[in-house]
Amino acid sequence: MSSLILVIEKFEGIIGALLGVVVTMLMNEYLKAKGKIKFYFQDFKLKYLEEDSEGGYEECEKEKDYTLVRYNFKVQLYNSSENRKILRDIKIVFVGNKGTIYNIVQNTDSRRVNFDRLISDDVNIINLNPKEIIEIGLEGQINKSSGDIKILRDIDKIYLIAKDSKDRSIKKIIKNYSKTS
Numbered sequence: 001m002s003s004l005i006l007v008i009e010k011f012e013g014i015i016g017a018l019l020g021v022v023v024t025m026l027m028n029e030y031l032k033a034k035g036k037i038k039f040y041f042q043d044f045k046l047k048y049l050e051e052d053s054e055g056g057y058e059e060c061e062k063e064k065d066y067t068l069v070r071y072n073f074k075v076q077l078y079n080s081s082e083n084r085k086i087l088r089d090i091k092i093v094f095v096g097n098k099g100t101i102y103n104i105v106q107n108t109d110s111r112r113v114n115f116d117r118l119i120s121d122d123v124n125i126i127n128l129n130p131k132e133i134i135e136i137g138l139e140g141q142i143n144k145s146s147g148d149i150k151i152l153r154d155i156d157k158i159y160l161i162a163k164d165s166k167d168r169s170i171k172k173i174i175k176n177y178s179k180t181s
Contacts, residue, residue, distance in 0.1 A: 035081025037128060039160070039172045044073040048152075062153050069152050072108065072139035073174065075160070079128035087126040087162040087170070092140060094158055099151040101142060105160075108137030 008015065048066040049057040060066055071092070079085045094101045106120035113119075120139060128134065142149050156178040162170045 032082035035079065035083075035085075035130075037085055037087065037164075037170070038078040038080060040076040040078070041160075041172075041174045042074040042076070044071070044158070044175050046071045046152075046155075046158075066149070068141055068143045069149055070139070070141045071158075072137065074135055074137050076133055076135045077126065077128055078133040079130060082130050084130060085128045086165050087128070088124060088164075090123050090126065090160065090162045092138075092158065092174070093161055093171075094142075094152055095156050096151050096154045097156060098154060099148065101149070101151055103140050103142055105138040105140050108139050111139075 047059050047070045048062045048064070049068040049070060050060040050064055050066050052058045057068055077087070090105055092103045092105055094103070105123050107123050108120060110121035111118055123136070123138065126134075126136070142152065156176075157173060158175040158177075160172050160174055164170060
């Protein structure tokens with residue numbers, strides 16, 4: 001036992017230096033991964049549309065017999081960590097007192113005309129570089145084939161939901177109509 005103590009005393013400086021390097025390295029890695037994704041929502045618009053006499057759509061009041069609901073907004077995403085982060089399985093959730101509707105969002109930057117129709121690509125994955133902010137225009141529509149769209153007449157809250165790289169759910173509120181202020 002006393003010989004072990006003598007060896008430790010002789011190499012005390014080396015052992016201390018090695019422990020210091022290991023602890024510093026572990027703390028640096030921990031602090032790099034500590035950041036989060038921050039969400040900033042802007043310009044959320046929700047439009048209720050009814051069919052017109054020519055087969056197109058025109059905006060109407062939500063109390064009318066609408067057949068289509070369109071929404072669009074911008075989201076700024078900031079990755080405050082030192083590591084790359086991802087968002088996947090991105091959806092919008094409309095929550096009302098009569099039910100819930102889930103909708104996959106599309107990227108407004110990918111909008112194009114195809115056979116006289118406007119189409120946009122679904123947003124499936126977003127890669128965020130370290131310490132970077134990006135702005136994405138998102139849009140979507142919900143029609144009768146999506147279920148009972150009359151649920152959208154009395155919306156309480158609208159959320160963006162997604163999953164991160166560790167398959168954890170992220171839920172951020174976009175709009176809260178139930179606030180009484």
